[in-house]
Amino acid sequence: LGTALGAESRYPQVGRDATPKELAAWDIDVRPDFKGLPKGQGSVQRGMDVWEGKCASCHGVFGESNEVFSPLIGGTTKNDVATGRVARLMDAGFPGRTTLMKVPTVSTLWDYINRAMPWTQPKSLSTDEVYAVTAYLLNMADVVPADFTLSHDNIGQVQARMPNRNGMSTDHGLWPGKGMGNGGKPDVKARACMKDCVPGVALASALPDFARNAHGNLAEQNRSVGAQHGADTTQAPRT
Amino acid sequence: LGTALGAESRYPQVGRDATPKELAAWDIDVRPDFKGLPKGQGSVQRGMDVWEGKCASCHGVFGESNEVFSPLIGGTTKNDVATGRVARLMDAGFPGRTTLMKVPTVSTLWDYINRAMPWTQPKSLSTDEVYAVTAYLLNMADVVPADFTLSHDNIGQVQARMPNRNGMSTDHGLWPGKGMGNGGKPDVKARACMKDCVPGVALASALPDFARNAHGNLAEQNRSVGAQHGADTTQAPRT
Amino acid sequence: TAAAPAALAQANPVGAEGGDPNILTLPEHSKGLGQAVATDGYGRPSKYEANVQRRPSPGLTQTSQASVSFAPLQSLFGIVTPSGLHFERHHQGWWDIDPSKHRLMLNGSEASLMKRPMVFTMDELMRLPSVSRFHFIECGANTGMEWGNVAVPTCQYTHGMLSCSEFTGVPLKLLLDMAGVDYKRARYVLGEGADGSSMTRTVPMELVESGEVIVAYGQNGEMLRPENGYPLRLVVPGVQGVSWVKYLRRIEVGDQPYGTKDEAIHYVDLMPDGKHRQYSSIQECKSVVTTPSGGQVLLDKGYYNVSGLAWSGRGKVKRVDVSVDGGRNWRTARLEGPVMSKCLTRFNIDWVWDGKPALVQSRAMDDTGYVQPSFQQLRAVRGTRSIYHNNAIQTWLVQESGEVKNVQLA
Amino acid sequence: TAAAPAALAQANPVGAEGGDPNILTLPEHSKGLGQAVATDGYGRPSKYEANVQRRPSPGLTQTSQASVSFAPLQSLFGIVTPSGLHFERHHQGWWDIDPSKHRLMLNGSEASLMKRPMVFTMDELMRLPSVSRFHFIECGANTGMEWGNVAVPTCQYTHGMLSCSEFTGVPLKLLLDMAGVDYKRARYVLGEGADGSSMTRTVPMELVESGEVIVAYGQNGEMLRPENGYPLRLVVPGVQGVSWVKYLRRIEVGDQPYGTKDEAIHYVDLMPDGKHRQYSSIQECKSVVTTPSGGQVLLDKGYYNVSGLAWSGRGKVKRVDVSVDGGRNWRTARLEGPVMSKCLTRFNIDWVWDGKPALVQSRAMDDTGYVQPSFQQLRAVRGTRSIYHNNAIQTWLVQESGEVKNVQLA
Numbered sequence A, B: 001l002g003t004a005l006g007a008e009s010r011y012p013q014v015g016r017d018a019t020p021k022e023l024a025a026w027d028i029d030v031r032p033d034f035k036g037l038p039k040g041q042g043s044v045q046r047g048m049d050v051w052e053g054k055c056a057s058c059h060g061v062f063g064e065s066n067e068v069f070s071p072l073i074g075g076t077t078k079n080d081v082a083t084g085r086v087a088r089l090m091d092a093g094f095p096g097r098t099t100l101m102k103v104p105t106v107s108t109l110w111d112y113i114n115r116a117m118p119w120t121q122p123k124s125l126s127t128d129e130v131y132a133v134t135a136y137l138l139n140m141a142d143v144v145p146a147d148f149t150l151s152h153d154n155i156g157q158v159q160a161r162m163p164n165r166n167g168m169s170t171d172h173g174l175w176p177g178k179g180m181g182n183g184g185k186p187d188v189k190a191r192a193c194m195k196d197c198v199p200g201v202a203l204a205s206a207l208p209d210f211a212r213n214a215h216g217n218l219a220e221q222n223r224s225v226g227a228q229h230g231a232d233t234t235q236a237p238r239t
Numbered sequence C, D: 001t002a003a004a005p006a007a008l009a010q011a012n013p014v015g016a017e018g019g020d021p022n023i024l025t026l027p028e029h030s031k032g033l034g035q036a037v038a039t040d041g042y043g044r045p046s047k048y049e050a051n052v053q054r055r056p057s058p059g060l061t062q063t064s065q066a067s068v069s070f071a072p073l074q075s076l077f078g079i080v081t082p083s084g085l086h087f088e089r090h091h092q093g094w095w096d097i098d099p100s101k102h103r104l105m106l107n108g109s110e111a112s113l114m115k116r117p118m119v120f121t122m123d124e125l126m127r128l129p130s131v132s133r134f135h136f137i138e139c140g141a142n143t144g145m146e147w148g149n150v151a152v153p154t155c156q157y158t159h160g161m162l163s164c165s166e167f168t169g170v171p172l173k174l175l176l177d178m179a180g181v182d183y184k185r186a187r188y189v190l191g192e193g194a195d196g197s198s199m200t201r202t203v204p205m206e207l208v209e210s211g212e213v214i215v216a217y218g219q220n221g222e223m224l225r226p227e228n229g230y231p232l233r234l235v236v237p238g239v240q241g242v243s244w245v246k247y248l249r250r251i252e253v254g255d256q257p258y259g260t261k262d263e264a265i266h267y268v269d270l271m272p273d274g275k276h277r278q279y280s281s282i283q284e285c286k287s288v289v290t291t292p293s294g295g296q297v298l299l300d301k302g303y304y305n306v307s308g309l310a311w312s313g314r315g316k317v318k319r320v321d322v323s324v325d326g327g328r329n330w331r332t333a334r335l336e337g338p339v340m341s342k343c344l345t346r347f348n349i350d351w352v353w354d355g356k357p358a359l360v361q362s363r364a365m366d367d368t369g370y371v372q373p374s375f376q377q378l379r380a381v382r383g384t385r386s387i388y389h390n391n392a393i394q395t396w397l398v399q400e401s402g403e404v405k406n407v408q409l410a
Ligand code: HEC
Pocket: A050, A051, A054, A055, A056, A057, A058, A059, A068, A069, A072, A098, A099, A109, A112, A113, A117, A118, A119, A120, A125, A133, C063, C066, C091, C092, C197, C261, C265, C266
């Protein structure tokens, strides 16, 4: 591994050039700056057909279903579209988070639908169908009007209306590279006290007794020998 | 692990005393100095009955069979009984080695038959049966006469007639303790030459082509991907 | 499939006959002939180990192909996770892919970033220089159910999206060198899978340049298991599991991050101010006591070996302290060797249980000096809605009855 | 059970359509939904790995319960042996013992050598302080068929009575301390199994005192496999496998060695003078190239990563040299970390095969300075009838056809 030879010639007979056709077949990713986005277009109207034919059964007619996954649509407002911050994310009391509440980048939606949806038939949509159904989702979220046609030309403008486009931060220490973040500085700082570290101890939260069997009988989830055995959670707690 | 407390009190509630009955049930080993040997006796005559009833089916009537295991008896001479060295072990041309050619200690035979034989019903023999069948084996090897009765009293004298009793050495470096051996000194010494280490290279031995499939088709003994694949040994070698 | 619940009496009685019948009456296996070699050309655990299984957490996900199964940490020893018990996280189900048809492609987001886009077969990848290294993999969402309060009963469910293996494969750097990457401009690497989700994740070029990122085919001496990406997965030490792309089919280098679904919608950490942290990747220093742990019962007072696991996505574990009084006082545990970077470390410490309630905790420290925080310390900065990267100190309450409960302290 | 022989063409063709059909036509798994989590609560290898099995060597033994199955070293990576592929050596067959009924007894050959003979349940042993350590286990008879000449085709059969695991258990010293052993007089330790053979072997107290000998229940994160002694076995690092008593039921301490069947009739090494070496236990420094190795075919010239395993029963591997010209010239290989005492070490080295015949060898050195000998050097001292402790340098002949053959040099 430490020779001075160029890597290209160091491993003769191993690997070959990728062909343009091969690259076209697999290089499908679409970045936030839309690098990789194929040309095409799709209207909200056509998107509705795609949606109702291929998506609604799982995600609900309005993208509201949480039957197979959490809801895609909901929780965003016209004001969010204006500010680029989803206000309800600031409300700790608001239950759940929909996809549209979180996603900052429209490229992410396009790329993911293109590669992975419909769930049971990923990569079966045409490029125009992906544009269309993305448009339909954005329309349900009030990001684009009902008569909108999404295309490679105008998707940049749509980006400027994404409800949570300003909702992301990379100002943290968890990116292991230099390009983003604070360079790896931890946000939480603890110290390793050894003696008399806390004045008193009180329980804040514990698994309630009625839930003790909710994950099945724990006696059956520990081996039959050992320093400890599993509690028989079909019975009331031992006293 | 590093406290000053006595080990007995360091692990409270773990383990208990073994009882005398328990020790008697499991402490069955018999050492070369006959420590552990229970009192009892058995004649060659009785041993023949045990042998023919419980042993001969596997080991042959004369302990000569190699159907389920290598022969027990054979290859020792009256002279070996006198010298305590099995002469044929010095003859590199003599094929195979029987149990009696190797075993230096009669305790080993007694202990092993007692703990492990008959193979499908180990520990089913009575103490006297073990004495008897051991006597019978020793008689087949001309160590004791046909009218001999082996017992805890005379087994020490029998030890003095074991054909290979002087055939063992612990003068080597492979015992990882101080009680025996040369203290760990290797007998074979090589050095790590790096350049022009041997003048020429010639094959001394190679697997003959006719045997290439003797271990099955090697193509089926290597995974289907890899730097190399398995050779199809149902076919003649590639040329 | 699970064995019947074990009898709870932990005891070692002498018995009326003056000895344990299990000793006095020799067992069948001492008096008979056992089974042949190669009865199983590929063996299985004892039938008495049937309780040791990976398991989904009831109600956690709506479907079973976009879901998780948790490794039974309460029953594991040392640091190696048996591959059959490795935790699972699938987004569109798992596959058993024919390795002779699997390909790896390398390309640039634009032509100028890679001189020579390449294609490799598995045969070819396995001809290249390989490295073998022990690393933990932890899902970014591990312990995610516990941000607000106690939610699940055992360490299988609290911490079981964690496993550790010896991985073998080719350093990604070596492949990128072969392809002639412009390292000045190409600072981001995209890994892409071949499954339905064709999972994509952005990895920083710095990590690749360090030599740590591996294109792996081997796991614990054999090939990766299908559930873990057979025949090829990306190994990104110290980084959350979602980046360890399974069924790896493609590596792209680029000059910008990719904002993929799992970097823009999931695996983004919601902070109290309503902003999400994006590209949060490192798994910070963390530990958990696995014995005794939630759902277990101590059947006797006396000596116990308290044992657990510690790890850090930033390097080596330096020290682990254990408290049995809810964090008031701590003692330093023994670390089992080898202590390796971005790898699980097993710790052990003596404890004599006096039968009174006890609050058992562990606190790990890594070689950057970082100390695992309490729930209070973590929440003070990050609130309770993050889902990801919960590395708070775990507390187990040993009750007077001997039953151990998952609790959080005020 | 084995998969069909693999097509031999190792290639990466572009294809007539301007691309590999395996790329241009997306595979089923990229276009569908896969299987659910916990489809197997305890997973298995890919179906494409069916060729990777432990196997007996045809004709080696007359019965299959007093026999051996060999680990497929040619297909393994790194140093951990998957427990399902661990080599087997049974003397009276293997058993799946109920661990709740298994007991360990400690006693002295006479009362004065141990204050307090003891009995432990598995529950109790698992409460005690545990250690977890990586060690190899090698049968003393490994490579025994090759003393005189080449006998078997692949490294599975030449070297496959070798495996390596992370073992977890209680140091035997700790148990003996509890029982109050008279270490002055009790210099020998007998381990005894609970199977039909009730295998017994003598171990020196020095090794026990070093803390290295473990009463182990864990192997690679889970319990020992039944074939490897479930629920308890003795781990005697550096010493031949036969001493690692399986189904361990009893430990006796004594003032003399025990001369057991496998120390007086087998595992005794016949020297040229007709004497047998008795109590030869240590597995000396040894290595083998596992890729490429016997029975394999190189399908193309060009670059290959030569990889193999090295180990020493006396300590750590210090260096491994590799020759491709039958020992004339040597280059030093890279060692994968961690390099641990009495543990396998994986080595790798670059090789560009020019298509001409090549003789591939490896030579290991340990930290005592001991150098693995050639067959000539070994035979000059020990002759060819020893059966045990053959640690000679292995030679693989890569023929022009690409086929690799097991050979020995003059
Ligand atoms: C058979 C069920 C099913 C169908 C049909 C389906 N989806 Fe999905 N969809 C899912 C599941 C399950 C997920 C979550 C996958 C995961 O966890 O990675 C998902 C995820 C998504 C997401 C990402 C949501 C998020 O927050 O991560 C989008 C966007 C989406 N689907 C859009 C579509 C569109 C558009 C279609 C139709 C063209 C469609 N889905 C059809 C089941 C389905």
